[in-house]
Amino acid sequence: MKILILHVEAGYGHRKAAEAIADELRLRKIPGLEVTVLDALEKTNGFFRRAYPEIYFRLVLWVPWLWGFFYSLTNRLLGYRLIRSIRSFWNKVQSGSLREYIKQGQFDAILSTHFFPAEVCATAKSEGQISSTVITVVTDIIPHATWRNFGTDYYWVIAEESMNALAKQGVPRRRIYVGGFPVASRFEEELSTVKLRDEFGLKARRLTILFTSGSFGIGPTEATMNLFEDLSEKIQVIVVCGNNQTLFETLKKRTFSFPVASFAFVNNMHEMMSAADLVIAKPGGATTFESIAKGLLMIIVGAIPGQESGNAEWLLARKAAFQVKNPPEIKNLILKILADRKILDSARQSIKNLSQPHATRKLADFILTDKKEDYLK
Numbered sequence: 001m002k003i004l005i006l007h008v009e010a011g012y013g014h015r016k017a018a019e020a021i022a023d024e025l026r027l028r029k030i031p032g033l034e035v036t037v038l039d040a041l042e043k044t045n046g047f048f049r050r051a052y053p054e055i056y057f058r059l060v061l062w063v064p065w066l067w068g069f070f071y072s073l074t075n076r077l078l079g080y081r082l083i084r085s086i087r088s089f090w091n092k093v094q095s096g097s098l099r100e101y102i103k104q105g106q107f108d109a110i111l112s113t114h115f116f117p118a119e120v121c122a123t124a125k126s127e128g129q130i131s132s133t134v135i136t137v138v139t140d141i142i143p144h145a146t147w148r149n150f151g152t153d154y155y156w157v158i159a160e161e162s163m164n165a166l167a168k169q170g171v172p173r174r175r176i177y178v179g180g181f182p183v184a185s186r187f188e189e190e191l192s193t194v195k196l197r198d199e200f201g202l203k204a205r206r207l208t209i210l211f212t213s214g215s216f217g218i219g220p221t222e223a224t225m226n227l228f229e230d231l232s233e234k235i236q237v238i239v240v241c242g243n244n245q246t247l248f249e250t251l252k253k254r255t256f257s258f259p260v261a262s263f264a265f266v267n268n269m270h271e272m273m274s275a276a277d278l279v280i281a282k283p284g285g286a287t288t289f290e291s292i293a294k295g296l297l298m299i300i301v302g303a304i305p306g307q308e309s310g311n312a313e314w315l316l317a318r319k320a321a322f323q324v325k326n327p328p329e330i331k332n333l334i335l336k337i338l339a340d341r342k343i344l345d346s347a348r349q350s351i352k353n354l355s356q357p358h359a360t361r362k363l364a365d366f367i368l369t370d371k372k373e374d375y376l377k
Contacts, residue, residue: 001033003367004107004132006040006117010053012242013139013286015039017113020184021137024364027185036105040117043098052116060304068305075145075306087146088119095120102130109133109367115146126151135367137182138162139285142310145169154372156182156363158289158356161314174373177366180359181289186270188293188357196275197236200261206236207338210276210296212269212287213242219282219302221247224327225256232257234338238272239263270294277344278337280330283311283321292320292354297347299324299333320350 003025007018022037041049059067074083092099098120102110110132112118118136125134137156138147147155148169155176157163163176194204202208213219221239228235236259241248243265251262266272273279273294280299281287288311291298300323303312315321324330337343366372 001030001109001368002105002107003033003035004102004105004110005035005037006110006112006114006121007037008041008052008114008116009039010056010114011284013284014114016184016286016290017137017139017182018111020182020360021111021113021363021367023184024182024360025367028364028368030368036107040095040098040112040114040120043101044094045097048094064305068309071144071306088123091116091119092123099124099129102132107132109135111135111137111367113137113139115144118147118152119149122149122151124151125153137363138166139181140307140310141285141288141314142307143169144307154366156366158285159314179362179366180356181285182360182363183286183290183293184270185360187273187290189270191271191274193275196271199271200238200275202236202238202259202261202275206259207234207278207334208276209235209237209334210272210279210281211237211239212272212279212281213240213244213247219280220327220330221280222250224280224330225251225260227327227331228334229257231334231338234258235334236260238276240266240269240272283308283315285311288315289356289359292351292356295348295351295355297321297344297351299330301325301330315354318350318354320347320354322347 005018005022007014009015018037022035025035041052102121102124110121112121121134124130133153134151135154135156136147136152141158141162143162143165148166148171155166155171156179157176158181160178163178166176167173197204197208211221213221225237239251239262241262241264248262248264251260269290273291273296276296278297278299279291280301282302283300298321300312300321303309312323316323322333324333
């Protein structure tokens with residue numbers, strides 16, 4: 001059996017979801033099973049490959065309101081109809097090599113964790129160019145209209161709200177399975193918090209705050225840490241800087257009144273989360289559900305309008321996160337938690353209620369079974 005998993009390097013979550021699915025499938029050690037993970041942009045021309053993530057990054061960093069405006073506009077029926085044909089034509093022009101690759105590959109199943117390859121594969125299926133089972137793994141809680149494509153066989157979604165949104169857009173419920181976000185199995189492992197803190201050079205019994213800026217390195221990290229200087233005996237901080245090399249180098253040179261462990265990119269985020277009491281982060285799909293898997297309270301900052309604001313609203317409605325606007329609000333919330341640990345305990349119980357154990361394992365079972373309809377009943 002040949003399985004292709006497509007993602008796009010436009011943020012942290014799409015690739016992480018693809019890798020988690022691939023790892024779970026490979027763990028099965030099934031004879032004859034071939035699993036390929038590919039950034040779909042690698043099969044497009046050089047300009048498109050560079051411009052696609054760069055334009056997205058610049059929009060959300062410099063003019064997030066503009067991104068939010070277009071996100072909202074194109075998620076409405078009329079707005080979506082206006083841009084659908086133009087977008088589909090443009091994607092078709094740019095994806096010639098990708099379409100040829102999936103056609104020649106003769107894959108039994110193709111999964112997409114990003115809407116660009118999801119559309120390319122669905123179009124190829126609807127036009128009879130491929131016979132593969134086409135599965136879209138939606139990585140946002142509330143799917144944008146661009147996730148919906150004629151030709152998709154099945155949709156794997158995070159929550160009931162995800163199913164309802166797709167159904168409202170016209171997707172038959174018999175094609176949608178609510179199974180959860182596919183996080184790597186290591187996020188479900190029980191690890192020693194005290195041991196990990198010691199390995200990171202931190203104290204065993206302090207409120208431990210994890211800052212994660214996402215793959216783009218966005219966030220008010222240093223400004224917030226400056227406000228923590230008078231909390232020297234009460235807190236400690238882990239910082240994952242992502243692409244923000246300037247922040248990483250600055251933190252390495254500075255001395256704070258509290259313990260700080262700073263990193264650039266990491267491959268052990270599950271250990272960082274296991275060592276922490278709470279995480280200050282943007283609510284991307286992967287970060288959100290990795291945090292939930294570790295039972296970690298999220299303080300939401302800098303949510304991108306659209307997909308991330310939808311994730312934030314979902315978490316806030318379930319009392320599983322707090323949202324703040326700026327560093328002073330972050331500090332005020334930390335002071336409240338230090339004064340009353342019941343705030344943290346209550347949030348952890350709400351987070352536990354959202355846990356989606358073995359979501360990736362269930363998705364792997366779904367991919368491999370010949371009786372997918374049994375899952376969809």
